[in-house]
Amino acid sequence: MIIRPPGFRGAAFTTSLAGDMRRGDRSAVSGEAGIRSEWATLRQLHGAAVVEVDRPGAAGEGDALVTGRRGLPLAVFTADCAGVVIETAGAVAVVHAGWRGLAAGVVTAAVRYLQLQLKGEVMRAAMGPAIGPCCFEVGEEVAELFPGHEASTTWKAPSVDLGGAARAQAPEASWWSVGSCTRCGEGWFSHRGDGAASRMAAIGWMP
Numbered sequence: 001m002i003i004r005p006p007g008f009r010g011a012a013f014t015t016s017l018a019g020d021m022r023r024g025d026r027s028a029v030s031g032e033a034g035i036r037s038e039w040a041t042l043r044q045l046h047g048a049a050v051v052e053v054d055r056p057g058a059a060g061e062g063d064a065l066v067t068g069r070r071g072l073p074l075a076v077f078t079a080d081c082a083g084v085v086i087e088t089a090g091a092v093a094v095v096h097a098g099w100r101g102l103a104a105g106v107v108t109a110a111v112r113y114l115q116l117q118l119k120g121e122v123m124r125a126a127m128g129p130a131i132g133p134c135c136f137e138v139g140e141e142v143a144e145l146f147p148g149h150e151a152s153t154t155w156k157a158p159s160v161d162l163g164g165a166a167r168a169q170a171p172e173a174s175w176w177s178v179g180s181c182t183r184c185g186e187g188w189f190s191h192r193g194d195g196a197a198s199r200m201a202a203i204g205w206m207p
Ligand SMILES: [Zn+2]
Pocket: 131, 132, 133, 134, 135, 136, 181, 182, 183, 184, 185
């Protein structure tokens, strides 16, 4: 029910088999990952606000969580947007990155927070399943916000490479990606694909 990026200290992405992680039961996934089942979460706004937390539960509004606290899982919820887990030696960040958040610089904001507030150099970043350039049709006005990451869908409409745009905001990281499109791939929830109300989780923690 979860995917663990190889070489990461504490990172996991759920699949649709795990069920709705925003509202559903998180105990099985937590057991599989070996983490507590109380996670720190955000009311996600598609912005670039970074929230540092030291306890589980609702941490207010924002799109990136960071902590240096051991044993505290951080989670964002996605169904087409990218969930990103970023590791430094002493801290972890989990980021909700859709096009609005990326246009606002949410991955850059998380990296800066880790570097400046928590004095850590970014080592690794892992990206969960996200809607691919194959399927992420956008208007020209959205594509223009992502120079160098414009693409075309399989039906030749303008699209954006969200993964590429996210990676470009943390070029110092060694990146790993699930590499599957939530809309045309199997095993994911997709808001665009089927209007899914369920969400997958991107989870990061310091063991
Ligand atoms: Zn696709």
